[in-house]
Amino acid sequence: MPTVALITSQYALTSPVDADRELPLIVRALTGRGVTCRVVDWLDETARYDDVDLVVIKSPWDYASRWEEFLAWLARVEAVAPVANHPEVVRWNLDKAYLGELRRHGVPACPTSYCGSAAEVRAALAASTGRVVVKPNVSAASADTGLFDPHDPAATALAGRILGNGKLVMVQPAIASVGRVGERSLIHFDDRFVHAIRKGPLLSLGGGLLGGDAYEETITAEQAPPDERAVARQALAVVRDIFAARGLAAACPSLYARVDLARDADDRPVLMELELLEPSYFLDLAPGAEQVFADAVMARLGA
The missing domain is CATH 3.30.1490 (Dna Ligase; domain 1)
Structure with missing residues (x-):
């Protein structure tokens, strides 16, 4: 019976507003396939990884304020267990300089x-x-x-x-459309498009949030238009090419990806972010998507 460690954070486990509510769905889907799941706070120094078959980085949502510590944790874990997404992809994606690299490769990413x-x-x-x-x-x-x-x-x-x-x-x-209607996020497992959602506007002019001091996302299910799906495919293909050129073809496709897109002044898709580290999958808005994710995990396990 394979064992999978699902990496999260104390914040994602206990926040009354922003808890990772997808973890129970994923655990249930994987358990139904005969997988033993461990939900692990990445800051838990007592956690073991040398006896698991796969470590899945799910929701370490406090990493950004201690990113050097997170990178040190990642190095320790990858030394003893396979990690998804691939650690080199995670390190590359942690720094949003990747947007400039994607743009240089022809992806219509937001100029930065x-x-x-x-x-x-x-x-x-x-x-x-x-x-x-x-x-x-x-x-x-x-x-x-x-x-x-x-x-x-x-x-x-x-x-x-x-x-x-x-x-x-x-x-x-x-991007004006972000302030009017927000961004569309296209969720992929193993580079396969699964579903899309819209995230409403967040920022108010002057440096604040529309919800005042509270970070409040408005999320709705969406259909992804063909041109946005094409840009998402292009971005993921470029990531594959980047890592293949580094001799790391096995790092792709990524187990999970969220592609955030807006529309520019000419109504063309523009990439705002390509999240390959710790995105939400918005499984509650796509019934059955957890089974697609479980399929991808089982493929990694060779099962």
């Missing part, structure tokens, strides 16, 4: 300036022709992310805080 100093931030803001989004290169759940007019002093203040935390500052043009 990566700034390592206050002077570079000021230059990026001065070059902006409209509203901007400022965020760190390592982040989750829109932490330290704000929507600003480019000359708003709050934008440079946020950038200073990000730099002070040892991260790069990303300056991106604000």
